[in-house]
Amino acid sequence: MTLTAPLTATTAPALPVAQLVIGKPVEEVVKLIPRLFNLCRGSQDVAIRLALGLPLEEAMRPHLAEDFVRDHLLRLGVMLPRQLGLDPLPIAQGGAWFLPQQMPTTLESFEAYLESGTGFAPVFKGLHGIFENGEAVANVPLVADEDLPRAQACENSIAARHFVHPLLLVVQRLKGRGPLWRAVARLLDLEACLTKELPKPRRLENGWAIVPASRGIYALRAQAMDGVVSRFERVTPTDHMLAPNGILAQSLASLPGGKHHLAGLVLDCLDPCSPVTLKGGQGHA
Template sequence: MTLSAVTLTLGPKGPTLVSAPRMPVEDMVIGRPVAEVAELLPRLFNLCRMAQTVAAKLALGLPATEDPMPEIIRDHVLKLCITLPHAFGLPALAVPEPQLLPHRHPAAMLLGPGGLPDDLDDLRGPLVPLFQHLARTFPPGAATTTPLPAPLHPLVGGAFENSAAGRQADHPLLRRIESSHGRGPLWRLAGLLADLDAALAGRLGGAELVDGIATVPAARGTYALRLTQSGGLVTGLIRRTPTDHILAPGGALRQSLARLPDGRRDLAQQVVALHDPCVPVTVREVEDA
């Protein structure tokens, strides 16, 4: 079963999560022909379709020639230019066009004229106001998470750091922000920018198939999928998405919401936007008795 939507309630004992009826993905694919499932599975979801296409084809033993990198770059650019500025009440940025950097990928302009620096004070370019706004809004230690480990196995569930920032946790910029502010909103924003840098430079790595499990880099982290088959028909499905790890008990989103600045539960939706689960999330507060 796959999450379709969740409600997070902010109460005195921390955030609690209630899931809407789950999407019966297994029922939709088990018993269907392999080629049909490879086409159907990505269409069941609105996001990261290219990553899911590659994973489905790899898991089913079909040729997978698609490249998920353009999708990752596009999603990062839209989030940095439109989604996150809007979430924090700032003007949207113009999405970079090819004519702005005719000899490089246009998204590189978001890194600044000198590329992504190792120190936040050296950051230049159109995203500086967003970084400054987050630094003012979230003091050091606010809305942070503990240093969660990366998933120990592609299909394991639970609280793990499976995110763009987690992929880039060793970047000097993220290490310095973690030291000064913790793994909070500023760290996640820097991680998104560092992940864009890595995608543009071809450093994210590619899709893999190991022991029948396909793993594919996606905008929110790493997507994992196992599909079993017999006689040309799909017989089983197990999938694990970054959102499964984000929303797990003790996971990054619940930790961050539990550590909002005092009296600033109004920032909950902004924190959700930074973590960016791939399902709709409603945040509400427990009413006072």
């Protein structure tokens, strides 16, 4: 008899960042934080400077957009095609090469785009064919400023930046908030990066720095006394994703037992910034 155990995710212990930086000079911490986190390094750099009230260079925002473009191209053009059994796409062409001449905004135009074979259409067509409506989906509240400092279940993702875009609404009605929805959100974010429409980093009144990243929004708060860091807190999109009943838990729970072999593909679409080990799935008794 074939049994299907629930899929669960485990992660490695979080790096004790606060212990590493509290008590160190501000200048040293500003240099250290981006080096500790190679993923979204630019976002980390902006966040620590903004949290400590340090000036931001004018080139920092364009550099963020460049980082996001690179991450989106790698995810959509290399990693997801590999999971889908497709050839890698020519990401050296640059982000603009992959944008449709006109972004689909209706079901009919999106279906025509899927059949066009252009840009990322083969990747989206592959995801469309694999997952049915409601499979590997997560329905959590859209992130708000008050949610960012707490590692709780919320939609802190690239999709949150484009939540009401006509194309994303079409895909949501078609498949739910699942792998295709999240992959298409990357296309929209790629367009936003190239047209300079990314949200600006900002600092809340309570001291939290809110900075866009290629996975969602980072929140970081730091304080210093006499040139030494005395307080440090950091919450990432992955913290929200991995929260109890969060995006990852709901996505795995709504993946049918017969498709547990696709859990790795689901994880690649979610793109956590820390290693995740999946356990469970189909077994035999």
